[in-house]
Amino acid sequence: MTDTPRQLTSLFNNSTLNRIERMRLNPLRRLTNRSRGEHLAGKGGSSTDFADYRDYATGDDMRYVDWNIFARLHRPYIKQFLHEEELHVVIMVDASTSMLFEDKLTKARQLAAAFGIMGLLSVERVSVYAIHQQEGQPWKLPPGTGRTRVPALLRFLESIEGGGNVPVEKAIETMLRFHRGRGVAILLSDFLTFHDLGRSLNLLFSSGLEVWGLQILSDSEQNPSLEGDLRFIDSETGETLDVTNAGELLSLYHEHREWHTNTLHQQCRSRNGRFASINSATPIDAVLFDTLCRQGWVLR
Amino acid sequence: MNWPDFRFPWGGWFFLALIPLVILYFLKLKRPRVEIPSLALWQSVVNDQRVNSPFQKFRRNLLLLLQLLLLCLVILALMQPFISAGPETAEYVPVLVDCSASMSAKVQGSDDTRLDVAKERVRAMIDNLRGDGRLSLFTFATGGRRLTEFTDDQQLLTRALDEIQPTHRASKLDEVLRMAEAYARTANVQRVIVITDGNLRDRVDFELPFRLEVQRVDRGDQNLGITEMSARRSGADDPNAWDIFVRVAGSTPDGGVGEVTLTQNGAIVGRESVVASVDESERLVFTVDSSDSSLIQATLKTDQFDSLDLDNTVWLNLPRTRPLRVRVDPELYSWQHAFNVQPDLEIDTGAEAQAAEYDLIVSSSEDLKGSHAPIVVYNGVVPTELQDLISVNDMQAGDDPVEIVDWVNTTPLLRHVRLRDVQIGQKARYAEGANSLELEKRGYEVLIHAAAGPLMLQRRRGLETEYYFLFHTDRSTLPYRLAFPILVRNVLESALQQAGLAEVAAVPTGVLPPLSVTPDRALTIQGPAGSSDTVRSTGSGLLQGIQADFVGQYNILDGGDVVASVGTGLLSPLETSLQAVEELQFSELSVTTKETSVIESDRQLWWTLALLAFVFLLVEWWYFQRMKGSVA
Numbered sequence: 061m062t063d064t065p066r067q068l069t070s071l072f073n074n075s076t077l078n079r080i081e082r083m084r085l086n087p088l089r090r091l092t093n094r095s096r097g098e099h100l101a102g103k104g105g106s107s108t109d110f111a112d113y114r115d116y117a118t119g120d121d122m123r124y125v126d127w128n129i130f131a132r133l134h135r136p137y138i139k140q141f142l143h144e145e146e147l148h149v150v151i152m153v154d155a156s157t158s159m160l161f162e163d164k165l166t167k168a169r170q171l172a173a174a175f176g177i178m179g180l181l182s183v184e185r186v187s188v189y190a191i192h193q194q195e196g197q198p199w200k201l202p203p204g205t206g207r208t209r210v211p212a213l214l215r216f217l218e219s220i221e222g223g224g225n226v227p228v229e230k231a232i233e234t235m236l237r238f239h240r241g242r243g244v245a246i247l248l249s250d251f252l253t254f255h256d257l258g259r260s261l262n263l264l265f266s267s268g269l270e271v272w273g274l275q276i277l278s279d280s281e282q283n284p285s286l287e288g289d290l291r292f293i294d295s296e297t298g299e300t301l302d303v304t305n306a307g308e309l310l311s312l313y314h315e316h317r318e319w320h321t322n323t324l325h326q327q328c329r330s331r332n333g334r335f336a337s338i339n340s341a342t343p344i345d346a347v348l349f350d351t352l353c354r355q356g357w358v359l360r
Numbered sequence: 361m362n363w364p365d366f367r368f369p370w371g372g373w374f375f376l377a378l379i380p381l382v383i384l385y386f387l388k389l390k391r392p393r394v395e396i397p398s399l400a401l402w403q404s405v406v407n408d409q410r411v412n413s414p415f416q417k418f419r420r421n422l423l424l425l426l427q428l429l430l431l432c433l434v435i436l437a438l439m440q441p442f443i444s445a446g447p448e449t450a451e452y453v454p455v456l457v458d459c460s461a462s463m464s465a466k467v468q469g470s471d472d473t474r475l476d477v478a479k480e481r482v483r484a485m486i487d488n489l490r491g492d493g494r495l496s497l498f499t500f501a502t503g504g505r506r507l508t509e510f511t512d513d514q515q516l517l518t519r520a521l522d523e524i525q526p527t528h529r530a531s532k533l534d535e536v537l538r539m540a541e542a543y544a545r546t547a548n549v550q551r552v553i554v555i556t557d558g559n560l561r562d563r564v565d566f567e568l569p570f571r572l573e574v575q576r577v578d579r580g581d582q583n584l585g586i587t588e589m590s591a592r593r594s595g596a597d598d599p600n601a602w603d604i605f606v607r608v609a610g611s612t613p614d615g616g617v618g619e620v621t622l623t624q625n626g627a628i629v630g631r632e633s634v635v636a637s638v639d640e641s642e643r644l645v646f647t648v649d650s651s652d653s654s655l656i657q658a659t660l661k662t663d664q665f666d667s668l669d670l671d672n673t674v675w676l677n678l679p680r681t682r683p684l685r686v687r688v689d690p691e692l693y694s695w696q697h698a699f700n701v702q703p704d705l706e707i708d709t710g711a712e713a714q715a716a717e718y719d720l721i722v723s724s725s726e727d728l729k730g731s732h733a734p735i736v737v738y739n740g741v742v743p744t745e746l747q748d749l750i751s752v753n754d755m756q757a758g759d760d761p762v763e764i765v766d767w768v769n770t771t772p773l774l775r776h777v778r779l780r781d782v783q784i785g786q787k788a789r790y791a792e793g794a795n796s797l798e799l800e801k802r803g804y805e806v807l808i809h810a811a812a813g814p815l816m817l818q819r820r821r822g823l824e825t826e827y828y829f830l831f832h833t834d835r836s837t838l839p840y841r842l843a844f845p846i847l848v849r850n851v852l853e854s855a856l857q858q859a860g861l862a863e864v865a866a867v868p869t870g871v872l873p874p875l876s877v878t879p880d881r882a883l884t885i886q887g888p889a890g891s892s893d894t895v896r897s898t899g900s901g902l903l904q905g906i907q908a909d910f911v912g913q914y915n916i917l918d919g920g921d922v923v924a925s926v927g928t929g930l931l932s933p934l935e936t937s938l939q940a941v942e943e944l945q946f947s948e949l950s951v952t953t954k955e956t957s958v959i960e961s962d963r964q965l966w967w968t969l970a971l972l973a974f975v976f977l978l979v980e981w982w983y984f985q986r987m988k989g990s991v992a
Binding site: 157158159161164250252253254278280281286288289290291292293294295296297299300301302303305309312313316317320 | 393
């Protein structure tokens with residue numbers, strides 16, 4: 061009798077998990093914290109990676125004088141090394157009701173798990189916020205680092221049920237009320253909101269977070285198949301909208317959807333961030349190992 | 361282009377129902393509910409759609425558009441739209457419908473007579489009647505008859521129209537126009553419409569005070585008919601022989617072929633083929649023997665199509681043959697001598713009259729001694745009632761001779777009689793202040809005028825005619841002149857004519873000729889169509905004024921006995937010809953008759969709109985079902 065390996069998480073299988081563990085996040089900028097970490101900052105530090113030489117100045121630590129150079133040149137030079145700082149990876153999962161359609165939340169949880177594992181295994185400080193309501197406390201996983209946090213991360217994500225009426229801009233603001241630290245903010249949402257996201261993205265940017273927006277849309281949102289006179293009901297607010305002859309409006313809908321995606325992309329790019337839009341029906345392997353790799357989000 | 365008008369324009373207020381329809385449609389539209397993650401995208405789509413085309417909602421909402429169209433069509437149908445056929449909306453329009461015999465003519469291949477066509481046109485006018493329009497219906501043949509007052513009551517007009525029946529009489533426009541003129545004084549009549557086949561006399565003795573619009577129905581087809589029938593005694597050889605003359609005319613230039621059958625008291629006495637056209641009629645002569653009174657019937661038959669049946673049968677009453685009964689005073693030798701050479705006379709010259717009834721009396725006294733005749737010639741007699749106006753004296757030596765100035769040579773008695781050089785031994789004078797007008801007032805007409813006064817008078821009393829020679833003919837050179845036998849012959853001819861012994865003519869429809877019957881009796885007149893009427897004869901035994909509108913035989917019954925029988929025929933060459941005049945000549949102007957094929961009635965559109973509404977209803981139902989299916 062052959063023992064089947066136990067699945068470590070319900071979010072994806074072990075093989076996917078193994079592949080994820082060998083991947084790393086690829087932030088565009090080195091937005092790190094001053095606390096020590098494994099992420100090499102651009103400025104001088106105390107890691108083992110050599111960076112540059114400089115003239116000795118009074119008060120410098122004598123231990124960093126390169127004595128070989130001094131012997132040859134009879135002048136003291138200080139050896140400089142790359143500084144290793146922690147990178148904050150803050151993952152925001154939009155857990156509002158709109159994400160409950162067609163496995164959008166599941167896809168968001170899978171991606172959050174993947175990004176979190178990549179962050180933890182890179183010894184970054186990873187925190188996760190699952191925001192579903194405008195009021196009250198969000199579901200959050202406090203910042204942590206190291207492989208030991210992986211089970212907690214997975215349990216947290218598995219426990220997210222979703223349901224609520226928070227719009228994405230409010231969710232971002234809610235997250236920023238709790239989060240401190242520079243790094244990467246990964247926003248997993250459908251980004252379907254009535255309001256402009258510019259202000260929220262500015263807050264992220266000014267908080268030292270590189271914005272990674274990953275839009276998850278369901279198939280019915282990307283390619284709706286509707287006809288006739290319909291009354292749409294917003295899943296979050298319960299508001300209604302009467303649409304006449306929806307079939308004839310589909311082309312206009314696609315124009316608006318593309319415009320919306322392009323706007324989000326532009327907003328993220330203008331803040332030195334990334335943006336991608338995926339279909340919730342796309343397999344997680346295809347998203348992680350193909351789409352995001354090709355777009356440079358992650359490194360294998 | 362005629363824009364539609366509406367009979368019920370107030371129905372337009374129902375268009376306000378469109379507002380609640382639109383509101384209810386959008387408020388109560390039963391839309392399928394679809395829950396979606398977020399309205400964000402769709403809201404922007406809808407906003408964009410509204411901004412770009414505010415009316416796109418209506419345009420794209422086919423169901424609402426169909427409902428709006430359906431409601432609009434129903435409301436429009438309710439408003440009863442129509443396209444006016446023309447100006448048949450004048451204020452007051454008398455409509456004169458020709459009911460003459462020619463209107464009974466049919467066109468080959470159709471059962472409709474021309475009167476039916478005319479009635480359809482009038483019906484169209486009645487249907488077109490609206491607003492302040494008023495119609496008054498008249499019919500006319502020889503005379504006119506008003507059927508309705510000026511009214512806009514379409515039911516009343518239609519009922520009156522339905523009652524119009526063709527008559528068997530010739531058409532004459534004058535009388536009905538005068539009638540319409542009289543009624544026109546009670547209303548503002550600008551024009552009068554005449555619906556006719558144009559079979560009218562082209563000259564109308566009438567001054568038009570209004571505009572006359574003559575609308576002609578279609579021409580008739582081929583027709584043959586008897587236009588004339590008369591009989592004359594054949595001559596002295598056979599006193600019982602009569603020549604019957606029958607004239608047959610046609611309506612087309614090509615001519616038609618027929619056969620005339622003559623019956624005498626039901627027995628066929630003659631049969632002749634005949635060919636007649638509109639330009640050339642044919643006259644047939646039959647000879648029959650009739651010692652007693654008999655009824656002659658001429659019937660025309662043709663194998664070809666014959667538009668008009670009315671003119672195919674004519675009746676003629678032949679009187680019983682007998683000598684003319686003449687009473688002459690014994691002292692009137694010249695008259696006796698003249699009568700003695702005439703054939704077929706039964707002359708009474710005795711001092712006392714042997715009979716009470718004569719055909720002719722020639723008397724030298726106003727006292728006829730109890731005898732009676734339809735024609736009386738007084739010789740040397742001044743009527744008692746004129747003795748204050750006229751005096752007659754013998755000529756004295758030295759008096760100027762009596763000069764005959766003029767005489768009425770058209771009167772039957774003086775036809776072909778020359779009196780210019782006749783010497784007269786008596787002189788008639790008017791009393792002071794008297795003249796021929798005074799005589800006319802008393803019922804006398806002057807036939808011979810002399811320089812100083814009248815020489816001969818005529819007075820008519822019913823069927824009787826009295827001639828007065830104010831001078832004694834034996835006191836003149838008249839008996840010695842050629843004019844005298846001519847005068848005597850004229851007197852006899854008149855007497856024969858009056859007695860119906862020499863020549864009789866068929867009676868046309870209209871009024872029966874006066875008949876001599878038992879005085880002061882109630883008699884029953886049985887017409888050809890089964891009609892019956894009671895007429896009382898006059899004290900002098902005269903029965904006159906009997907209406908005979910239809911072709912056929914009229915029996916006069918005294919109790920159960922037939923005392924007289926008279927047949928009538930159409931006998932109108934104009935009616936038989938079925939020809940239509942192109943232009944009517946009135947006193948001062950002429951009116952063109954127009955052959956309008958159709959007087960269009962108002963085209964009613966409500967049923968078209970109702971049909972369209974029904975179609976839209978079906979389309980809407982189909983679309984609704986399709987839409988439901990697509991959502992499901």
